Amino acid sequence: MRLVPLWALLSSGCAPVLLIGGWTVAARLEGPAYDPATQTISVLAAYGSAGFWVMSGALxxxxxxxxMTAWGLRPASFAGRVALGGGGVAAVVVALVPPPTSGGSLRHGSVAVVGFALLAVWPVLAAVRGGAPPWGLRPAPSIAATVLMVVSALWFLIEMQQEDGAIGVAERLVTAMQSLWPFVVVASCVRRPLGDRL
Structure with a gap:
C-alpha cells in the first residue's frame, strides 16, 4: 500500500499541465495583441478575450x-491540506469571476490574492515535524518552497508597480511553482510504501 492514492499523483500532475497549457493556448488564440511578458494571465480570462473559455476552463x-490533491494527501499536516484546498477553491472562484476586458476587478483581484497567499504558505503548513516523513513533507524543503513562492510573489507585486514591468513573467513564475509543488510532494509520498512509518 502507499501513503497516498495514485489518483492524487494524477490530479497533482495535471495541475501544472492544465495551467501552462491553458495560458499557452489562450495566448495563441489572443494573437499578437497579447504580450505574455507584460500582461497577466487574467487578461486571457477576461470577458470578450479570444481565449476566455480556454483560460477560464484551465483555472x-x-x-x-x-x-483532489488536498483530499488525497493524507500524510501532510491538516493545516497544509486545508490551505491547498483553499487555494483550489480560490482558483475555481477566479475562473467564475473573470475580470472585465478593460480596467481591474476588485472581486477577481481579491480572490486571486487569497489564492496566491494560500498556495504560497501551504508547503510550510503541510510539513511534518518529527519522524521520517517523505522528502516533500520535510520542514527544510517545505520552508524553501514557501520562501521561493513568497519571493516570486513579491517580485510580481513589484512588477505591477512598474509602467512596462515584466508582470507576466513574474506571475507565470509564481503560478508555475505553485501548481508544480503539489506534484513534487505527492510524488515523494507515492515513492514511499505505507510500511515506511512517518
Whole structure:
C-alpha cells in the first residue's frame, strides 16, 4: 500500500499541465495583441478575450486538481491540506469571476490574492515535524518552497508597480511553482510504501 492514492499523483500532475497549457493556448488564440511578458494571465480570462473559455476552463480545472490533491494527501499536516484546498477553491472562484476586458476587478483581484497567499504558505503548513516523513513533507524543503513562492510573489507585486514591468513573467513564475509543488510532494509520498512509518 502507499501513503497516498495514485489518483492524487494524477490530479497533482495535471495541475501544472492544465495551467501552462491553458495560458499557452489562450495566448495563441489572443494573437499578437497579447504580450505574455507584460500582461497577466487574467487578461486571457477576461470577458470578450479570444481565449476566455480556454483560460477560464484551465483555472477551474486547476482548482479541482488542487482540491483532489488536498483530499488525497493524507500524510501532510491538516493545516497544509486545508490551505491547498483553499487555494483550489480560490482558483475555481477566479475562473467564475473573470475580470472585465478593460480596467481591474476588485472581486477577481481579491480572490486571486487569497489564492496566491494560500498556495504560497501551504508547503510550510503541510510539513511534518518529527519522524521520517517523505522528502516533500520535510520542514527544510517545505520552508524553501514557501520562501521561493513568497519571493516570486513579491517580485510580481513589484512588477505591477512598474509602467512596462515584466508582470507576466513574474506571475507565470509564481503560478508555475505553485501548481508544480503539489506534484513534487505527492510524488515523494507515492515513492514511499505505507510500511515506511512517518
Amino acid at each position: 477551474f480545472a486547476l482548482g479541482i486538481c488542487h482540491l
